[in-house]
Amino acid sequence: MEMNGDKAPGPNGFTVAFWQACWDFVKxxxxxxxxxxxxxxxxxxxxxTTFLVLIPKKGGAEDLGDFQPISLLGxxxxxxxxxxxxxxxxxxxxxxxxxxNAFVRGKQILDASLIANEVINFxxxxxxxxxxxxxxxxxxxxxxxxxxxxxVLHMMGFGSxxxxxxxxxxxxxxxxxxxxxxxTGFFSSTKxxxxxxxxxxxxxxxxxxxxxxxxxxxxxxGFILGCRLRGRxxxxxxxxxxxFADDTIIFCEARKEHLTSLCWILAWFEAxxxxxxxLAKSELISVGEVEEIEEMAVELGxxxxxxxxxxxxxxLGAHHKAISMWDGVEERMxxx
Numbered sequence: 001m002e003m004n005g006d007k008a009p010g011p012n013g014f015t016v017a018f019w020q021a022c023w024d025f026v027k028x029x030x031x032x033x034x035x036x037x038x039x040x041x042x043x044x045x046x047x048x049t050t051f052l053v054l055i056p057k058k059g060g061a062e063d064l065g066d067f068q069p070i071s072l073l074g075x076x077x078x079x080x081x082x083x084x085x086x087x088x089x090x091x092x093x094x095x096x097x098x099x100x101n102a103f104v105r106g107k108q109i110l111d112a113s114l115i116a117n118e119v120i121n122f123x124x125x126x127x128x129x130x131x132x133x134x135x136x137x138x139x140x141x142x143x144x145x146x147x148x149x150x151x152v153l154h155m156m157g158f159g160s161x162x163x164x165x166x167x168x169x170x171x172x173x174x175x176x177x178x179x180x181x182x183x184t185g186f187f188s189s190t191k192x193x194x195x196x197x198x199x200x201x202x203x204x205x206x207x208x209x210x211x212x213x214x215x216x217x218x219x220x221x222g223f224i225l226g227c228r229l230r231g232r233x234x235x236x237x238x239x240x241x242x243x244f245a246d247d248t249i250i251f252c253e254a255r256k257e258h259l260t261s262l263c264w265i266l267a268w269f270e271a272x273x274x275x276x277x278x279l280a281k282s283e284l285i286s287v288g289e290v291e292e293i294e295e296m297a298v299e300l301g302x303x304x305x306x307x308x309x310x311x312x313x314x315x316l317g318a319h320h321k322a323i324s325m326w327d328g329v330e331e332r333m334x335x336x
Contacts, residue, residue, distance in 0.1 A: 016075045019045065021261055024039040030079065037080060041164035045172050047077045049186065050194060052159045053178040063186045071196045072178075078198060081169055085198040092202060095156045097216065102245040103201050112242045112249075113314040118179055119125060119227045119239050119251050120287055120307070120317045129254040129288040131296065133262065134305065136281035140246035141200060142192040144207050146273035152206050169199055189273055202244065208243055214265045215241045224249045244312055246275075246312045285309065287317075 020028060036300040037043045051072040061067055073081075093104045101112040109314030116132075123130045146167070153163050173194060193200040218224040219240040226240030241250045251257040266277045284297045297304045307317030 011201070014075045016078060019075050019079065025189050029191070030076070032079065032081070033076065035164070035166075037047065041161060043166050043267055045174065047072060047074055047080075048169070048172045049176065051178050051183060052175055065202060069195075071175075071194045071195065073196055077169075082198040084165060085168070085202055085233070088199070088202045092205065096205060097212050098210065098217070099212050099241055100205060101121040102243070103205055109244060109312050110314070112244050112247075113312050115284075116237060116242055116249055116316055122229055125328070126152065127288065129286070131254050131259075132283075132285040132287065132305075133252070133259075133300065134283045134300070134309070135248040135250065135312070136278040137246040137248065138276045138278040138281075141195060141204060142276045143262045143274045143276065144193055145189075145191055145272070148210075148273050149203055149207055150189060150265045152210060156206065156209075159257065166203070167249050168299060169197075191331055207275075208245070208248075210273060211234045211248070211269045212241065212243055214269060215262075216245055216310075218261055219266055224250075224258050224265075225253045225255075249311060254286065254288070254296070255291075256292065256296055259284075259296050263300060264278070286315075 010312040019030070033043065052069050053072060054069055057066055089103070089105065093106065096104065101107045103107065119130075120132070122128075149170070150163055150167060153166065170193065174186040174188060176186045178184075192205055207307060213226065219226055219238060224240055226238050229237045230240060239251055241248065250262065252262070270276055279301040280303070282300075282302040284293065284300055284302050285305040286293045286305070290296070293304055295335050308319075309316050
């Protein structure tokens with residue numbers, strides 16, 4: 001099932017590698033567990049316990065901000081969640097829009113970067129003025145509303161059994177913080193998705209489809225006008241936004257009323273879904289000379305950025321022959 005067996009063990013002390021190595025001995029019990037979950041839409045709550053541990057982001061970490069939390073999930077729960085995730089992966093491309101590129105079969109991270117650069121090149125060649133809004137979603141996984149996710153699954157046509165399976169996986173989780181390697185008691189959560197849970201990336205993409213649909217409806221109604229790319233012949237493609245998980249970029253004409261509409265869209269999304277748009281870290285970038293860019297940034301509540309910049313780790317708005325823009329990309333590839 002394409003699972004890395006060498007990751008740190010969860011609360012039961014067994015890694016995925018253990019279950020893989022001992023499959024001939026434990027497969028009957030595991031298959032019985034799967035059958036029970038399939039029939040009853042529930043499992044023993046002890047399977048869904050999670051250890052939280054802080055790991056340093058860099059060497060010489062001293063302050064709390066120098067650490068990041070990771071979730072250590074049990075191996076049996078991971079097997080169960082991975083099966084559901086593999087099923088979900090097969091239909092993801094049918095229920096989310098073309099504007100989403102993360103975890104959708106047949107799409108790559110490069111696709112979003114290429115389209116974004118194509119929009120900028122088109123505006124520059126046609127000498128049109130446009131705006132690019134790079135949104136920063138604060139702690140996106142940690143704050144998503146479970147009831148919101150259930151409503152999204154229902155509206156997308158998922159059956160009641162599927163919704164009960166997903167609800168069991170996300171709502172029965174218990175957490176314990178490891179202090180010096182020792183758990184300190186368990187507590188529950190009322191929202192959010194766990195990093196490391198095989199289901200989390202796909203559920204988050206389903207939730208972000210609501211934001212995509214809101215922007216799409218605004219574009220169809222003329223409240224936000226994106227970039228209308230012209231291909232060969234008479235083919236046209238209206239690009240108003242691109243999403244790659246929580247990396248969101250929005251394109252619109254350089255008009256203040258469009259940003260007002262965008263403010264309402266973001267407010268509606270925050271109120272229903274849970275994740276908060278951190279406008280202080282978001283950027284409004286102009287393509288061409290936009291005289292009122294500062295006033296427009298105030299309207300949205302974000303800061304003013306400039307081209308060239310970086311999107312999904314790749315250069316955005318840079319001249320394709322500017323070798324220096326690729327230095328950071330080359331360095332990261334060498335490190336990995």
